[in-house]
Amino acid sequence: MKSREAWQELEKIREGRDVVGHVEEVLARVEKWEGEVKAYISLEIPELLRQRGEELERRLRKGEKVGKLAGLLVSVKDNICTTALPTTAGSRMLDGYVSPYNATVVERLLAEDAIVIGKTNLDEFAMGSTTELSAFWPTRNPWDLTRVPGGSSGGSASSLAYGGADLSLGSDTGGSARLPAAYTATVGLKPTYGLVSRYGLIPYGNSLEQISPMARSVRDVALLLEVIGGWDARDATSLRVGSPVFSLEPAEARGQKICLVKEMVEGAEEPVEKLFWNVVEKLSSEGAELEEVRIPVLSKALPTYYTIAFAEAASNLARYAGIFYPSKGSSGIWEEYVGEARAKGFGREVKRRILMGVYALSEGFRDEFYVAATRVRRAIRDEVLKLTRRCIIAAQASPILPPRIGERLDDPLKLYYMDMYTVVANLAGVPALVQPIGFSHGLPVGIQWIAGPLEEQKLISLGLLVESLTGLAGVMVD
Numbered sequence: 001m002k003s004r005e006a007w008q009e010l011e012k013i014r015e016g017r018d019v020v021g022h023v024e025e026v027l028a029r030v031e032k033w034e035g036e037v038k039a040y041i042s043l044e045i046p047e048l049l050r051q052r053g054e055e056l057e058r059r060l061r062k063g064e065k066v067g068k069l070a071g072l073l074v075s076v077k078d079n080i081c082t083t084a085l086p087t088t089a090g091s092r093m094l095d096g097y098v099s100p101y102n103a104t105v106v107e108r109l110l111a112e113d114a115i116v117i118g119k120t121n122l123d124e125f126a127m128g129s130t131t132e133l134s135a136f137w138p139t140r141n142p143w144d145l146t147r148v149p150g151g152s153s154g155g156s157a158s159s160l161a162y163g164g165a166d167l168s169l170g171s172d173t174g175g176s177a178r179l180p181a182a183y184t185a186t187v188g189l190k191p192t193y194g195l196v197s198r199y200g201l202i203p204y205g206n207s208l209e210q211i212s213p214m215a216r217s218v219r220d221v222a223l224l225l226e227v228i229g230g231w232d233a234r235d236a237t238s239l240r241v242g243s244p245v246f247s248l249e250p251a252e253a254r255g256q257k258i259c260l261v262k263e264m265v266e267g268a269e270e271p272v273e274k275l276f277w278n279v280v281e282k283l284s285s286e287g288a289e290l291e292e293v294r295i296p297v298l299s300k301a302l303p304t305y306y307t308i309a310f311a312e313a314a315s316n317l318a319r320y321a322g323i324f325y326p327s328k329g330s331s332g333i334w335e336e337y338v339g340e341a342r343a344k345g346f347g348r349e350v351k352r353r354i355l356m357g358v359y360a361l362s363e364g365f366r367d368e369f370y371v372a373a374t375r376v377r378r379a380i381r382d383e384v385l386k387l388t389r390r391c392i393i394a395a396q397a398s399p400i401l402p403p404r405i406g407e408r409l410d411d412p413l414k415l416y417y418m419d420m421y422t423v424v425a426n427l428a429g430v431p432a433l434v435q436p437i438g439f440s441h442g443l444p445v446g447i448q449w450i451a452g453p454l455e456e457q458k459l460i461s462l463g464l465l466v467e468s469l470t471g472l473a474g475v476m477v478d
């Protein structure tokens with residue numbers, strides 16, 4: 001096991017270490033691992049990456065001011081638009097598509113002199129929990145190549161876990177940044193809804209999702225969120241807040257109020273349970289105040305999430321008719337053309353979700369499904385907001401250890417079930433952080449912390465405290 005944090009690399013670069021050397025180091029990791037892991041759908045040409053490094057070195061030598069992420073290599077999930085590399089969303093429907101504009105978050109990375117190294121694999125249109133539903137190939141977990149890295153931001157998580165990027169952008173609609181973080185010993189933070197611009201994110205469930213910073217440590221995630229967060233005129237749901245600035249002072253365990261919500265703590269398999277309680281008891285022995293709570297309505301969180309997510313997905317995916325976006329349909333009458341483009345362009349799970357989403361929205365069923373789900377959502381949000389006013393919620397990240405490739409593909413419900421602890425934060429619109437707390441049988445286990453709206457600072461401070469207890473900052477495979 002190695003340890004490397006992005007902010008340390010940044011300091012070395014500022015102290016005069018050559019940027020090209022850093023680029024070479026990361027490329028060597030890609031060379032070593034990528035063949036087996038397959039985290040990337042597309043990689044930037046190495047020569048171009050070296051050139052970016054040289055440019056930055058020249059500017060540094062001249063004493064010019066450089067950006068906050070100068071020389072860091074960032075991997076970007078392939079549902080976030082970039083002009084330099086194609087954006088496929090993991091779907092045949094967008095195979096070869098090159099966006100005419102950069103997502104706001106990508107513009108912000110470039111403005112801070114980050115270098116985009118490549119676009120990472122995901123479940124098709126971010127619909128999945130393992131990255132096996134990518135139309136291209138499954139990504140493997142660097143900690144155990146027979147296992148999945150979680151999903152849908154599995155490519156981002158794996159690229160970090162093998163050292164093939166310093167930082168990564170994922171997206172999180174129902175856990176897609178946090179589940180992969182838990183499975184790869186990395187950190188993922190789903191921000192408050194509206195803190196990060198969604199402009200240039202290929203939409204799946206608009207009312208639920210946020211582009212999410214991912215990294216190998218809490219400090220690195222904070223650094224990345226400072227750069228991508230804050231109001232954007234091009235996203236109507238973006239909050240009128242400035243770029244966040246975080247203190248890197250760890251929280252004090254003493255007096256820290258932690259609520260253990262029964263519905264989000266119970267039900268995980270034994271090794272996961274054990275590591276969860278180790279950390280919670282450690283915090284308690286150092287003075288944190290624990291309180292056990294129940295929120296019965298959370299037993300409805302998973303069906304509520306999936307009803308809303310499918311309905312939004314069905315509406316979003318209607319734009320893919322094989323006309324404006326590239327697809328290889330044949331000519332013919334309109335219905336046949338569109339039908340053929342969709343039959344070929346969409347995978348099985350995406351089609352399933354479109355069908356179910358249309359059903360949940362259709363006349364006669366709308367009240368029973370979609371409208372009912374929005375009501376339960378409101379009840380969940382109210383409960384979570386009430387609780388986060390007095391404590392941080394501690395929750396499991398995943399009910400199971402990273403499964404083997406193929407293990408859970410026979411039944412979609414087995415995939416949906418993996419999100420049982422993560423969807424709550426998306427339904428409530430509140431921030432949530434997953435960080436590593438240990439390994440069981442060589443497999444990473446994470447813990448999840450949830451705070452109130454715009455309380456990312458609390459998550460970061462607590463995350464830093466937990467890192468100081470576990471010593472698990474910056475870890476990656478050898």
Ligand code: GLN
Nearest residue numbers: 126127128173174175176
């Ligand atoms: N696994 C969940 C789903 O398939 C969450 C995906 C996500 O967060 N993008 O909907």
